[in-house]
Each structure stands twice: as structure tokens, then as C-alpha cells.
Amino acid sequence: MNFENIEKLAEILDKYNLSEIDYTESDAFSITLKGAVAAPVQAMAAPVAQAASAAAPVVNSDEGLHIVTSELVGTFYASASPDSAAYIKVGDEVTVDSTLCIVEAMKVMNEIKSEVNGTVVEILVDNGTPVEYGQAIIKIKPS
CATH class of the missing domain: 2.40.50.100 (RNA polymerase II/Efflux pump adaptor protein, barrel-sandwich hybrid domain)
Structure with a gap:
């Protein structure tokens, strides 16, 4: 298990609004990610996301699709x-x-x-x- 795979698990946790993910790769490696752990990371990323959205206004382009x-x-x-x-x-x-x-x-x-x-x-x-x-x-x- 590498850091990228852990990030993917965290993305799945967030994307599907899960409270917890348990992952076991073998008897030697097991990890549990909980939704509450991801919140501080999102809070730290919020100013960056707000700055990016201020620079490029979001337009709802789904109309007609x-x-x-x-x-x-x-x-x-x-x-x-x-x-x-x-x-x-x-x-x-x-x-x-x-x-x-x-x-x-x-x-x-x-x-x-x-x-x-x-x-x-x-x-x-x-x-x-x-x-x-x-x-x-x-x-x-x-x-």
C-alpha cells in the first residue's frame, strides 16, 4: 500500500460520504479511515479552493446536456x-x-x-x- 492508494481510499470515503473504510491488504497491513479524520484536510484546502473559484467563476454548463x-x-x-x-x-x-x-x-x-x-x-x-x-x-x- 502506498500513499497514492491511501489517498484514493480517502477520496472514495469523501465522494460517497462514508463514515469509515476498512482495508486489509494482507496479515501484515491493515488500515481504517474514518470520515471525521478527513474533515481537517478539507478545511485546510478550503482557502485554496475559494481562491481558485474567485479567479475562475463557475458556470453551470449542464443545461441541455x-x-x-x-x-x-x-x-x-x-x-x-x-x-x-x-x-x-x-x-x-x-x-x-x-x-x-x-x-x-x-x-x-x-x-x-x-x-x-x-x-x-x-x-x-x-x-x-x-x-x-x-x-x-x-x-x-x-x-
Whole structure:
């Protein structure tokens, strides 16, 4: 376990508003992260985030976009296998029934298909990330 992996666990803890994560890699390594521990880190980062937001105003650009959501709880995969190219990337044109990604649930690979024709604007989840039912995963600008 390295520091980057611990940071990823902390991000999952924060992203899904969990109170605690227990992780055991082997008999030799075990870690527990609690939500209350992450709060001071966020508090220290707040002035930096406020300064950044003051420099660049945030604009709600989701208006008119089609938001693709996860149809089930599972793991998001951008491609069919680790050696395969991603199904989509930002800027790609997609059509109705184009495969966008896979969500694995209980060892079953479920293809998520586009419901609209359009351009991929943003992919909201990283490859291999857990997703929840109804979670926004991809933004598409309909054509």
C-alpha cells in the first residue's frame, strides 16, 4: 500500500460520504479511515479552493446536456479489457445504442449504451471506480 492508494481510499470515503473504510491488504497491513479524520484536510484546502473559484467563476454548463447515469451498483470500466481502447473519450461522437462503458456487478459485465446521438462532453468517473445506482457517469451534448 502506498500513499497514492491511501489517498484514493480517502477520496472514495469523501465522494460517497462514508463514515469509515476498512482495508486489509494482507496479515501484515491493515488500515481504517474514518470520515471525521478527513474533515481537517478539507478545511485546510478550503482557502485554496475559494481562491481558485474567485479567479475562475463557475458556470453551470449542464443545461441541455444528456446525463448518463449508472443503471446499477458496480464498478465502472471504460473498456472491455485492460488492454482494449476505451469505448469513448471526450469529443467522440456517439449514436443511439453506442456502447459507452461497462458497469460490472457480481462478475457480470453490463454494457451501458447511449440513449441519444451527440458528442461526449465529460466522463465523470475514472476507470475501475465504484459507482452507485443513479450516479451521473457521462455527459453528452445531444446533436
